[in-house]
Amino acid sequence: MKVSARNRFNGRVASIVPGAVNALVEVALAGGDRLVAVVTLDSIASLGLAEGGEVVALVKAPWVMLMAADEPLKLSARNQLRGVVRAVQSGPVNAEVSLQLPGGSLITALVTREAVAELGLTPGAEAVAVVKSSQVILGVPA
Amino acid sequence: MKVSARNRFNGRVASIVPGAVNALVEVALAGGDRLVAVVTLDSIASLGLAEGGEVVALVKAPWVMLMAADEPLKLSARNQLRGVVRAVQSGPVNAEVSLQLPGGSLITALVTREAVAELGLTPGAEAVAVVKSSQVILGVPA
């Protein structure tokens, strides 16, 4: 699939909880990891999303925040995915950090180099990837 | 106008569809391109937005995703703007890519250099700029 988003998760719709305007869609990724997205009811209809259906979840790396694994903080963000740092690619200001989740999925965050140092993000370290559900774009094969 | 957002679209309000809390505002850009924004009803009132009124739509480049033009994928994002690559400015990790839309508007995305290569984003190539409507900020002259 050719999209610029570094995070493209293939999965199946695990559940859809409709609200008045939006719906909460839980996506079960291969390997058992889970991701929650909020999309409009219009999008549920136009994409034909239904439980069990194939879906792609897209998240750009600048939309992912990282948190140290031992940070005693409860967050409002729906997606808090604990994983192990697999790769760190540094530029002069920013760095791309990839975590591997327990089910095998990789999630990549764009953070500052300063954050990489502060959080001790070296390969093998544990960390938590945080993504607001409103930031996740869903897709289906056309 | 002096704002840091690389994308500043001048247009007119084409339609406002109010919900319980938010409203969907469709903006007609010069040249006929269209952009959809979700803002609160409070903002509709405080900005005095009404059909036909002048409005500016602001989108930061890191909030724009790019997709290959031939990608057979339907997305939940409301704004999917097909255009032609006009400029690519590369840094060590990221690149700014500008697409020209059919009506003439330019839209700029900040993506990784890796994505530029994968999607073949060279001047003249077609691509689709994807923006969630919740990511668009609207403004009016004070």
Place this chain on the structure above:
Amino acid sequence: MKVSARNRFNGRVASIVPGAVNALVEVALAGGDRLVAVVTLDSIASLGLAEGGEVVALVKAPWVMLMAADEPLKLSARNQLRGVVRAVQSGPVNAEVSLQLPGGSLITALVTREAVAELGLTPGAEAVAVVKSSQVILGVPA
């Protein structure tokens, strides 16, 4: 606190205005600056947010837009925080710009170097940091 977000504001919940699905949470920062976040009612409950309670507001630097202080533009974004530029750290494409708010809090934005020049963002200059309330993540001690 170890999170990658450059903006971590300690404060207290000043008010909570519940809607059908989401609530608007106003956070009073030390020194009197204020920040508004939209989070789900579920998050209000699971974090145990209540007026007067301690809370952390998190915002990644790429989510912050800057506007010139004299720009005659009214925006739909809820958070428009006027401050004075304290630091500019430039990379080849982007720059991190920190503003100090009247109450003393610092807010950092990731913008392009081009924007730094256009807006005249040198130390001592005034500018406005713009953040959509839907982009703010709230946290409480676990």
